[in-house]
Amino acid sequence: MEDGEVRFALALERTTRVKRGTVPMHVYPAAMADLTQDILTAAGLSPFDVDGWIATSTESRDQEDEAKLLSVLGLVAPVERRLALPHPGHHLAHASAAFYSSGFDEAVALIMDSYGSRAADGRERETAFTFRPGERPESLMRVLRAKDRIAGYRRDGYVWTPVELSGVGEIYRVVTLALGFRESGTTYDDAGKTMGLASYGKRLSADRLFYELAPDGELRFDRAAESLVELGFAVREGDELRLMPRPARAPYEQVHYDLAAQLQAEFEEAVLHVTRHVLTRSGSRSLVACGGSFLNSSLNTRIRRETDIDRMFVFPAATDDGNAVGAALYAYHNLMGTPAKTTPALRHVYLGPPRVSGVNLQAVADRWGLRVRKHENTGSVAAAAAGALGRGEIIGWFQDRAEFGPRSLGARSILCHPGIPGMKDRLNARVKFRESFRPFAGSVLAERAQKWFDMPDTESPFMLMVCPVLDDQRQLVSEVVHVDGTCRVQTVAEDNPGPFRALIEAFEAESGLPMVLNTSFNLRGMPIVERPDEAMDCLYGSRLDRLFIGDYEVEPPDLRALRPERLQQAGSRGSVGLPPTGEQRAVATVLPEWQGLHDLADGSRSMREIADELEADVEHLIDLALDMRRHGLLRWAGVPQATRPVFPLPQYSPDTLAE
Numbered sequence: 001m002e003d004g005e006v007r008f009a010l011a012l013e014r015t016t017r018v019k020r021g022t023v024p025m026h027v028y029p030a031a032m033a034d035l036t037q038d039i040l041t042a043a044g045l046s047p048f049d050v051d052g053w054i055a056t057s058t059e060s061r062d063q064e065d066e067a068k069l070l071s072v073l074g075l076v077a078p079v080e081r082r083l084a085l086p087h088p089g090h091h092l093a094h095a096s097a098a099f100y101s102s103g104f105d106e107a108v109a110l111i112m113d114s115y116g117s118r119a120a121d122g123r124e125r126e127t128a129f130t131f132r133p134g135e136r137p138e139s140l141m142r143v144l145r146a147k148d149r150i151a152g153y154r155r156d157g158y159v160w161t162p163v164e165l166s167g168v169g170e171i172y173r174v175v176t177l178a179l180g181f182r183e184s185g186t187t188y189d190d191a192g193k194t195m196g197l198a199s200y201g202k203r204l205s206a207d208r209l210f211y212e213l214a215p216d217g218e219l220r221f222d223r224a225a226e227s228l229v230e231l232g233f234a235v236r237e238g239d240e241l242r243l244m245p246r247p248a249r250a251p252y253e254q255v256h257y258d259l260a261a262q263l264q265a266e267f268e269e270a271v272l273h274v275t276r277h278v279l280t281r282s283g284s285r286s287l288v289a290c291g292g293s294f295l296n297s298s299l300n301t302r303i304r305r306e307t308d309i310d311r312m313f314v315f316p317a318a319t320d321d322g323n324a325v326g327a328a329l330y331a332y333h334n335l336m337g338t339p340a341k342t343t344p345a346l347r348h349v350y351l352g353p354p355r356v357s358g359v360n361l362q363a364v365a366d367r368w369g370l371r372v373r374k375h376e377n378t379g380s381v382a383a384a385a386a387g388a389l390g391r392g393e394i395i396g397w398f399q400d401r402a403e404f405g406p407r408s409l410g411a412r413s414i415l416c417h418p419g420i421p422g423m424k425d426r427l428n429a430r431v432k433f434r435e436s437f438r439p440f441a442g443s444v445l446a447e448r449a450q451k452w453f454d455m456p457d458t459e460s461p462f463m464l465m466v467c468p469v470l471d472d473q474r475q476l477v478s479e480v481v482h483v484d485g486t487c488r489v490q491t492v493a494e495d496n497p498g499p500f501r502a503l504i505e506a507f508e509a510e511s512g513l514p515m516v517l518n519t520s521f522n523l524r525g526m527p528i529v530e531r532p533d534e535a536m537d538c539l540y541g542s543r544l545d546r547l548f549i550g551d552y553e554v555e556p557p558d559l560r561a562l563r564p565e566r567l568q569q570a571g572s573r574g575s576v577g578l579p580p581t582g583e584q585r586a587v588a589t590v591l592p593e594w595q596g597l598h599d600l601a602d603g604s605r606s607m608r609e610i611a612d613e614l615e616a617d618v619e620h621l622i623d624l625a626l627d628m629r630r631h632g633l634l635r636w637a638g639v640p641q642a643t644r645p646v647f648p649l650p651q652y653s654p655d656t657l658a659e
Helices: 012-016 028-042 063-072 090-102 168-178 191-198 224-230 254-282 297-306 320-334 361-367 378-390 423-432 446-451 471-480 500-511 532-541 592-600 607-614 618-630 654-658
Strands: 107-112 122-131 138-145 153-155 158-162 234-237 240-243 286-290 311-314 372-374 395-398 412-416 441-445 465-468 486-492 515-520 546-549 552-554 564-566 634-636
Touching: 012 028, 090 107, 090 122, 090 286, 090 311, 090 320, 107 254, 122 168, 122 254, 138 254, 158 168, 168 191, 168 224, 168 240, 168 254, 191 254, 191 297, 224 234, 224 240, 254 297, 286 297, 297 311, 297 465, 361 372, 361 532, 361 552, 378 395, 378 412, 378 500, 378 546, 378 552, 395 532, 412 423, 423 471, 423 515, 441 446, 441 471, 441 500, 446 486, 471 515, 486 500, 500 515, 532 546, 532 618, 564 618, 592 607, 592 618, 607 618, 618 634
Parallel strands: 107 286, 286 311, 395 546, 441 486
Antiparallel strands: 107 122, 122 138, 153 158, 158 240, 234 240, 372 552, 395 412, 412 515, 441 515, 465 486, 546 552, 564 634
């Protein structure tokens, strides 16, 4: 950060290639140090050029722990330049990220997530601060969980949670885990799936099963555990719940849709209840928000519509990876002795290190055996991409600096036509490999948005609002319309950096539609691609029709001519797919529908030849091969692999000694 503005930021998962950055603990300091050096190099700095260093964590027990965090992360900073948040710092960092990026002169900040810092014997649960010019943020509300435990942990092959559940974010997390939605190989809940599934169901009960509203903005959760048991999603064993989620690959039943709908409806009402309370207490009509709960775009729309506020800002990297920014912003405004001032509103989050500038993309494509065409300028690239979308192609769109946060906003995106029937299903099944109920976003020219969507605000630049699509427009953009008639909207303004705006303008000139369907550039189980090699790998790992990377247009390989080669075990490091500790373990045994292909995948036969030998449809076999490759069961012989970084092995472990 420089002069109060964020210049570079990147999440750990992008460099480790493990979702959520969940590397082994002995690897974490080295991985963080590598990430920090990557950022410094991109900024043209050495560690000695940095005026202040600060870190934040949920696990600091007191002020002394806060002061030690930099050492824990393996970052060697001069003592006189080490800074620390006041304990407890986790929710304060969230609040600082939101307020100091909003451009507001004053606001109330509301923070809700699954869990915050340790505080006394418990943890932060829901928190609010007031921010005023020239003053340090002041605590307005702090609700603590009685114990410092975290709900949702693995043991004996099951996911467990305490019986005494509490907190807006914790309830949403636990029910999401009970539905079976978690990041592969971890107990990180995948809450976005619950929000998407909810639109397919109806409330199980008019009564409140999880959240009870009490006076003065209070909430109670007495029925939450009992409701999960009664619905068959948990079994009580002593003072714990053993969750009973839907088995992997099992079909969804109506109860899954309805449970998600019940949870989403109660969650929205609970957050609105607390929001109205803190607004009344603060007297402010400006709201900023952060914490994982506010990635729930349906919730954000209701807050903007149904509370008495004039303006609202949600920090786009609302989960914990955004807290590095929050800590740095707090330090700048409150610890560095800099003059108090309002920093400009955050207009974009293209904050990653440059990945195209200075890279010989022709050489990268040659290494992957892919044909490329170099375009002369941005207009030519945009026109070519718009033409591909108009033909019904699904394209990868990769520009120099990646977005910070979980939303792909036109730097690391997969794009397609929003109005050709069947595009959504094709994209889910054959490119993203994800559930059919998952919706997609629409990226629209900002000045056209009101003609297509019923928006509560003039802008939604970070894709954090879900808005109804106007009735007379729905058929024209059917592939971005969710089952409930809504769409997650990204408005793309004239000052948006990079060529994404030019692409949408070119597509409008060709199709008459001022928007494109936009989703993150990754396959299921992968972090969003960060470097060109990872984008090239996706051409070999999915049904992407074309890749645009910088000024280059890259044609896909002929998948029918590729030679599959089975690997000895799932999760080989030769695959860019899922980490071997995750979903791959569940399918380490070759599924029956894969067996014939698996037996013949010796690296000598092409997919065409195997199809002839099996008397099978080659396109169907390619779909199976792509799925097997994603799970680390086979690779393409003679094709490079985009591998994750190799970090040190643990010292003195039995496995290391055996090797």
